[in-house]
Amino acid sequence: MRTQKIILSLFVIFLTNSFISIHAQTEDISLEDIWSGEFSQERMQNLQSLKDGKSYIVQDYDRASQTMKVDVFSYKTGEKTATLFSSNSIPGLSIFQTFSLSKDETKVILGTEVEPIFRHSTKGIYYVYDLESKKLTQLDDAKIQSPTFSADGTKVGYVKDNNIFYKNLETNSTVKVTTDGEKNKIINGVTDWVYEEEFAFVRAFEWNPGGTKIAYLKFDETKVPEFSMDLYGRYGQDLYPSQEVFKYPKAGEDNAKVSLHLFDLESKSNSGIGLDAYEYLPRLKWTQDENLFSIQSFNRHQNEIKLYLINAETKEARLVLTETDNAYVDVTDDLTFLKDNSFIWTSEKDGWKHIYHYAEDGSLINQVTDGAWEVTNYYGFDDKSGRIYFQSTENGSVNRDVYSIVANGKNKVRLTRKTGTNRADFSADYTYFVNTFTNTTTPAVYTLHKAKNGKLVREIKDNSALLTKLDGYNLSPKELSTLEVNGNELNTWMIKPPNFDPEKTYPLLMFQYSGPGSQSVSNTFFGTNDYWYQMLAQQGYIVACVDGRGTGFKGRDFKKVTQKELGKYELEDQISSAKLFGARDYIDGDRIGIWGWSYGGFMSTNAIFQANDVFKAAIAVAPVTSWRFYDTVYTERYMTTPQENPSGYDDNSPITHVDEFDKGNYLLVHGSGDDNVHVQNTMQLIEALVQANKQFDWRIYPDKNHGIYGGNTRLHLYTLMTNFIKENL
Incomplete structure (x- = not known):
């Protein structure tokens, strides 16, 4: 398999006059700041x-x-x-x-x-x-x-x-x-x-x-x-x-x-x-x-x-x-x-x-x-x-x-x-x-x-x-690097606490999406979630992301290795990455969490069910819980049909692994009006967890679609997730 050798040495140092200079920062980010649009960028709309x-x-x-x-x-x-x-x-x-x-x-x-x-x-x-x-x-x-x-x-x-x-x-x-x-x-x-x-x-x-x-x-x-x-x-x-x-x-x-x-x-x-x-x-x-x-x-x-x-x-x-x-x-x-x-x-x-x-x-x-x-x-x-x-x-x-x-x-x-x-x-x-x-x-x-x-x-x-405004906030750099995982060089980013001390140990929250051809690690400025990660970093968490096998822009073979087995190699890479992170002196290997939305929720659910010896907590928002529930075009492109590939569908389905969820903390969230990943995914997983007598937390947002937004919804959701992380990680 051919992979690119990427040298990423920038963005790890503090720049003298940059907005990330610790000495100029006095204020912490709040959830209200994030969801009020406080950090919106100017754009050239419809250029x-x-x-x-x-x-x-x-x-x-x-x-x-x-x-x-x-x-x-x-x-x-x-x-x-x-x-x-x-x-x-x-x-x-x-x-x-x-x-x-x-x-x-x-x-x-x-x-x-x-x-x-x-x-x-x-x-x-x-x-x-x-x-x-x-x-x-x-x-x-x-x-x-x-x-x-x-x-x-x-x-x-x-x-x-x-x-x-x-x-x-x-x-x-x-x-x-x-x-x-x-x-x-x-x-x-x-x-x-x-x-x-x-x-x-x-x-x-x-x-x-x-x-x-x-x-x-x-x-x-x-x-x-x-x-x-x-x-x-x-x-x-x-x-x-x-x-x-x-x-x-x-x-x-x-x-x-x-x-x-x-x-x-x-x-x-x-x-x-x-x-x-x-x-x-x-x-x-x-x-x-x-x-x-x-x-x-x-x-x-x-x-x-x-x-x-x-x-x-x-x-x-x-x-x-x-x-x-x-x-x-x-x-x-x-x-x-x-x-x-x-x-x-x-x-x-x-x-x-x-x-x-x-x-x-x-x-x-x-x-x-x-x-x-x-x-x-x-x-x-x-x-x-x-x-x-x-x-x-x-x-x-x-x-x-x-x-x-x-x-x-x-x-x-x-x-x-x-x-x-x-x-x-x-x-x-x-x-x-x-x-x-x-x-x-x-x-x-x-x-x-x-x-x-x-x-x-x-x-x-x-x-x-925006840069002038951010000068007044206590921010950390988003560090780009790579990890050698399962024979591949995987792109990663990491955000550490602003007052990071390598002699201390910190809990780690991993984010991932992991879907075929996707990219979550890129040399770009903060999106909305990045400000949430900055807020968590200010409260003593390290946040990291790894693009494993199956993600995009590193060649056909790297992307298509997951064919007919969605969730298998992606999970292996997230588990291995978590172990590598946990071996670092400044990360508490007993306090690693993982979260994701949609495909990322499918992955985080599999992680806490199949690898709760590695992950202490997981959040899944609007997850696919069985590819049998998802649409023809997307699912069959990667899995062929359930009639042709039943083991591929079932072996990596979270519902199949409910019995393995014997420790750890799990938060499951869905919108009842999701026309894309239907709430049926969550309801059937809930029933499986109940019948297996597994305790977990869950939240349904009435009439909200796959994006779970509108009015106060996003603020409520991220408050829920923040509290869950603080209580369980």
Whole structure:
């Protein structure tokens, strides 16, 4: 197995004038500070380049006037040159929550009363505002989903009641594209729950470049089992509970039958497109040819992906690329068609995720990038220079840098200079990019650079106000390092008490997520949980995190070793890491705890059940307790089906190991309205623990989803967890 050798010697020392200087710190962090937003960072919200490549826009909210606006800035000077539109300048619209510009930037879709459906999907009341005529047009009287301009900006497609519609803005007429949509049976133009959650795919219709055709997916959910979820409501408002019922395919059960269709606006006709055998159609995209579009398909095991090109005139589907893997193949969002219909594709077929250039017929032109590192973001291709822009881990798996390279794989240029995490937003003509930089001691810094060579043009925003505020708090550095565990070099971070004394011993709390392809150890600034860890450190705890086998950005083999045995190798690495930490003189090996959320809760539960000689306490929030309860797409990608792999499902299930929980302290938390990891996971584990006469603590948050938030909820949850740690560790 190939692993990267990473030298991480930074961020362990106290910097003279840094916010982490002990001498300047006087105040401890409270939970109220954390959840009040006291430590929020300034950001460039909805940063987008305008088509001229000379200007960019940023969304802003003026609290004083309660006005939402979108301002225009010059790349060259950094000055604000205009307000493109604002809520107080649009008659009949007091506020908007979302916006999307037409391709020609003469119109904008504005969303109001937008509410979430599931993790990625929303519905709302939407308007089209003409920036030239100042005319405001409501798209539909009801709440709709996924409104999208045609390329020429004369029409807007959207979904309502599981059917596709489009509104002709020139004639103010509406056309119903499909008619068979029905809740929990047929969905047109948006995806079902499992596609949304596991493929991050919601809008399932696409306009062709000419605005004359719409390619779309249809989901037949008829045979998918239903899941019901009770909603209890609020005291004094809801006398009876309500129930939400939706289709949720659990591992081994029937998926929705998905099919590909094409609607012709001129003839107002729908056509089905035939494909070879498949289970999933996770991506749909037009080429630059208005009569040629692509579809990606997966088999059920997701270890074979196929790319088809579809002729919109003849309806012929031509297979141009097939990729297989012994474990699974990840769906790619990086597919980019060039003017000659050759295309850019990313793949980890050589063991690391890299960029490839293929001809229209699927023949390989060349592998653009290569090496023992991963491409982590594909930014685009510049027609003028022939250069591809991307982000990668070439400078270490915990870091990110931005590069450009000629499409033939030559003349690679590193465009970012600072070691940490760099993310780029390019101007439309690839003259400039806005770089967002962060590392363990630096909150987001926004700077403007030349795309040609990465030369700094100027700073835009640096979060200096946050650093000044943090100067007054008693903080510790987040130390990055590695551990040699089970033959692998694992990335870790550690936060020690501000007054750390190596002659003393401290209890240790370990955090981990551990899910396939994830990353919890990175060279980035504090997130919300990091402030909680700082608070715990101030109270005498050491907090650490280890990314074990199965996590991402260290090559295919490191990530996919967990195939068919989720939880086995990840747990081995957490146990071994805990033992290595416990052997250090300054850590009390008898007072080690572990916690996690979702997959991390699955892991922390397994840890306290199977290794309570190592872990004294564990917290599991919204955990999977058996992969038999989880959805098809995610679970079968890593485990195949329960029918094919029953031992893989059961041997590493926490429910299987309840009898081994003979000492230690365990806190189990779930939201009853979790549509993702259902509270059924927790309820069945509770019953198993009760029947085994095992004592533990648990808490259910009524009607809260997988994120367990809203109102005072997060503060309450973290108070609960803090008290549990202080009492049991």
